[in-house]
Amino acid sequence: MEVYQTEEQQVEAIKGYWAQNGNTIIAGIALGFAGFIGFNLYQDNQLEQELAVSDSYQTLIEQSTKDAEAFTENGEKFISENGSNSYVALTALALAKEAATHKDWPQVQKQLTKALETAPTEGIKAIASLRLARVQVQLEQYTEALATLNGNLPESFTAAIEEIKGDAYLQQGKVDLARNAYQAAIAADGMATSPSLQIKLDDLAQVSALPVSSEVAPTDKN
Numbered sequence: 547m548e549v550y551q552t553e554e555q556q557v558e559a560i561k562g563y564w565a566q567n568g569n570t571i572i573a574g575i576a577l578g579f580a581g582f583i584g585f586n587l588y589q590d591n592q593l594e595q596e597l598a599v600s601d602s603y604q605t606l607i608e609q610s611t612k613d614a615e616a617f618t619e620n621g622e623k624f625i626s627e628n629g630s631n632s633y634v635a636l637t638a639l640a641l642a643k644e645a646a647t648h649k650d651w652p653q654v655q656k657q658l659t660k661a662l663e664t665a666p667t668e669g670i671k672a673i674a675s676l677r678l679a680r681v682q683v684q685l686e687q688y689t690e691a692l693a694t695l696n697g698n699l700p701e702s703f704t705a706a707i708e709e710i711k712g713d714a715y716l717q718q719g720k721v722d723l724a725r726n727a728y729q730a731a732i733a734a735d736g737m738a739t740s741p742s743l744q745i746k747l748d749d750l751a752q753v754s755a756l757p758v759s760s761e762v763a764p765t766d767k768n
Contacts, residue, residue, distance in 0.1 A: 603633040607640060614644055625660065632666035639674065655681050672699045679710050688714045705736030709743060716750070725750050 606617065606624055621641045625634050642657035658678040665671035675694050682691035691714045695707050712727030728747045736743050 603637065606637065614647075617641075618644060630664050632664075635661045635664040635666060635670050635674065638664065639670075639677075642677065651681055651685055655685070668700050671697075672703045675699055676703065676706050676710065679714075683710065683714050683717060686717070688718055705731045705734035705739065707731075708734060709736055709740055709746075712746065716746075721750060 602624060606620055618641060621637050621644075624637050625641075628634050638657045638661035642654045642661065645651075645653035645657060655678065658674050658681060661674040662671060662678060665674055675697055676699075679691040679694040682688070682694060692711060695711055699707060708727045708731035712724045712731065715721075715724035715727060725747065728743055728750070731740070732743055732747070
């Protein structure tokens, strides 16, 4: 490495370095600054878009209490225009709830499936899964319901999962599996949120206690 003996030599060396590389350094700084500005502009633009979507969602939800038909139409439009935005899943859940008031189960199933596909968090995914499974039981799609419940859902939803499994098994006449599921739901503190669990389990006990009917041929006294 070259050693400079005087301050004048150091100054001349610096001048020479800048003469050769100054433009490159300045250009690099300028590009870096431009990139910084561009990144912040990008963030600002993203924030504006998120706020716009949030406002649209809020307006949509407010409309749901005033004009159900318009809400359904605008909700479908909102979903189609916003791709996988986090508000899409929430909108689909709201549309499913509206359809359920009219017992339009295929529409409910459609919206819950959309909510499940676009859920931004595990919690929303679990809620959509549980509601979808209940609808599938309602539509006698028992295999599909059990598959929906086996989607690696958070442990905190165990009680609800097991209760719905019990309902699916019971509808299929699988009493033992239904009993096991209800007992698992109670063990997971399901009684805190679903007091009817004990009633379901008690009803199963009564079914199991019923004697098997048999026909006895009448005696011929003649």
